[in-house]
Ligand code: FES
């Protein structure tokens with residue numbers, strides 16, 4: 002971490018103004034300028050973001066820069082691999098800097114599975130353009146036409162028998178201070194021609210992980226560092242009336258800060274920080290808050306105006322009301338999903354330090370640039386005076402977007418004149434982060450005598466719109482969502498709305514199939530409007546040895562049941578098969594899962610399998626037993642002993658099927674694999690027992706009610 | 707298992723044997739071993755995940771047996787031999803379990819990995835060829851929120867030189 006005054010973050014300067022060569026030495030720099038966000042993805046645009054740059058140094062190293070961060074999803078290796086591919090050099094010579102706000106391109110954040118489609122594409126383009134410039138330089142030095150230059154293993158050589166001695170990239174760029182922009186005509190290497198990407202490889206930094214040498218934010222400990230702690234309200238909706246700081250201030254080495262509603266302490270060690278917070282005498286005014294048992298009614302009664310952080314969807318085609326009224330078969334059901342917690346194994350951690358007027362914050366953030374801008378705003382600083390770096394992070398899952406904790410550490414560091422680190426306890430993590438929103442989803446459908454679906458009305462309350470659109474052909478549709486005044490803090494979550502919407506839709510499809518006496522696989526295929534999704538469904542059904550059935554015939558074989566579900570999200574297609582057993586004691590056992598995924602061209606297959614299997618495992622928790630319990634504004638189960646997450650014994654055998662489509666652009670895969678798990682299990686429970694469960698988690702106590 | 711110190715040491719002269727080195731520590735006997743390792747000795751490879759014995763991120767070896775350091779008062783392990791993840795490799799040579807975790811790509815964010823590796827080492831030390839059920843049972847106290855259980859399972863089998871299973875084999 003270097004917090005030098007007078008440093009100007011690169012994203013705030015034009016390429017020519019950036020001190021690339023001063024910071025990284027002589028050589029070649031190729032810049033892909035920031036891009037306008039595509040509004041179809043983000044709803045409301047935003048500042049230009051993304052882009053990438055690459056520096057080839059005299060040491061032969063290639064430094065690449067992206068605004069995305071690595072929070073445990075393996076993108077560092079995948080992206081480095083793509084740079085190595087384009088530049089035809091060993092991955093060990095690629096140094097990828099991610100999310101450092103001084104030297105990386107501005108980026109909205111690492112969420113929404115955008116790392117692969119956006120950052121990957123930008124780095125490939127920049128890498129390809131860099132390669133072209135290297136070829137041109139090499140041609141001049143070797144005295145051959147560019148077409149006769151061959152790059153490999155970080156060296157340039159002329160083709161053919163009279164090939165001179167190869168020249169390393171470091172020598173090619175020696176003495177240069179050349180800055181280029183990526184030409185629009187640049188063509189990255191097409192995936193079918195990849196020689197490095199697309200093949201199994203060991204993740205970067207693996208040795209540090211297995212030896213304990215990898216330093217996460219919570220491990221950083223600069224000299225003189227103090228431990229910070231925040232005074233939190235006893236319940237949501239409480240207001241601080243008065244606080245007496247004097248007893249805390251009297252403790253040795255303790256700094257206490259109060260600014261508006263913020264009260265925090267910094268102390269030489271965590272126990273003293275804890276004691277100091279305890280010594281604060283605070284009076285709070287509480288306000289009545291809804292409890293879990295009334296939550297569905299509460300949400301229905303508290304619609305909120307305007308957009309939340311997700312898009313609002315209003316999709317209409319045909320005439321749903323007329324079609325429903327005339328349908329010989331109709332169904333109307335409500336599905337709910339609970340508030341759940343992210344539970345990253347590393348709790349939120351930040352380290353703030355000042356050098357003069359310049360603030361540096363190390364934090365496991367998924368949104369370092371927005372965090373920088375928010376911090377600058379809150380502290381009355383110019384963006385140039387805030388520097389965020391993102392050390393390795395013990396996962397995020399969408400839960401590490403907020404900047405409040407950084408603000409707290411920054412204030413404490415300023416007041417104490419020392420670096421201040423704040424690491425949440427697990428209980429603080431459960432209570433003061435935010436949750437995956439609850440969804441209440443109403444579905445009404447109509448079908449003809451032949452079973453063909455004629456009407457589909459789908460309404461998500463509070464949970465968002467992702468993946469709510471139908472992948473099925475239905476003439477009359479109305480699909481929308483509505484924000485509410487959620488009583489619990491809620492925010493992004495890995496596959497949040499898609500999980501809920503997919504659960505409702507795929508459960509409902511199964512209910513319809515059963516009603517009309519159709520096989521669940523055949524029924525979906527009959528209606529599917531997407532060939533790629535149909536291919537994934539067929540592959541999964543084949544691997545699972547799916548036996549076609551009609552409606553209600555397959556139940557009650559020694560308590561076993563089988564279910565299937567599909568999903569389309571973030572450009573990826575997924576299908577999950579589940580086999581369960583419900584014992585005579587009603588205990589549910591998941592016996593086997595098959596998840597099939599197609600997400601375009603595969604860059605890093607081993608990491609992709611890991612993501613798919615890991616996503617499937619994470620989804621088991623939300624499907625079966627994860628739920629935040631709350632009453633009068635308090636969380637009732639803010640501990641791992643009270644909030645179970647999947648363990649070894651919860652994980653059945655999982656088959657992962659990857660469908661590679663080198664002809665299609667790579668899509669993110671961090672979220673899509675989660676979304677078909679819950680409905681597949683619910684459908685299997687129905688097959689086993691004839692009982693339809695319409696709320697997630699399905700079996701909070703482990704048993705089918 | 708009793709973790710009583712073999713001999714009572716006077717408060718001022720307390721030492722802890724960690725990774726073969728003896729460290730003087732300022733002893734509050736009730737302080738957790740996790741706290742002493744991380745905050746006093748700077749051995750940050752041992753992780754905090756919950757502080758209540760539920761996640762296994764804080765596991766270390768005490769005389770070769772994996773123990774949750776967050777619920778172990780340091781006073782109980784004075785005089786015992788403590789191995790943290792930093793002390794598992796022999797110089798540059800990784801322990802076979804560490805190597806197996808790399809070979810299987812058995813982590814994503816890596817935060818659970820030190821605890822997972824030490825729990826695996828402890829398991830294989832007393833049971834060199836564990837069955838699938840024995841692996842599951844021994845590892846059930848270790849959480850991987852990234853959901854990497856299949857790879858972890860494979861890594862343990864690899865370290866034990868048991869035949870490989872493809873995805874879907876286990877757990
Ligand atoms: S930190 Fe010790 S078990 Fe979780």
Ligand code: FES
Pocket residue numbers: 073346395396813814815816817818819849850851852853854
């Ligand atoms: S790899 Fe992230 S918790 Fe296990």
